[in-house]
Amino acid sequence: xxxxxxxxxxxxxxxxxxxxxxxxxxxxxxxxxxxxxxxxx
Numbered sequence: 001x002x003x004x005x006x007x008x009x010x011x012x013x014x015x016x017x018x019x020x021x022x023x024x025x026x027x028x029x030x031x032x033x034x035x036x037x038x039x040x041x
Contacts, residue, residue: 002039 009017019036023029 001036005039 005017005019008014019033021029021032023032
């Protein structure tokens with residue numbers, strides 16, 4: 001996941017990236033952000 005996000009950021013010359021998870025269940029949405037955060041730690 002990290003390498004994919006970093007590749008897109010590099011391709012576009014972006015300074016930052018934002019993630020939006022479209023999931024109805026709050027717990028699942030929160031978990032998806034936790035997993036993404038873990039990938040960048």
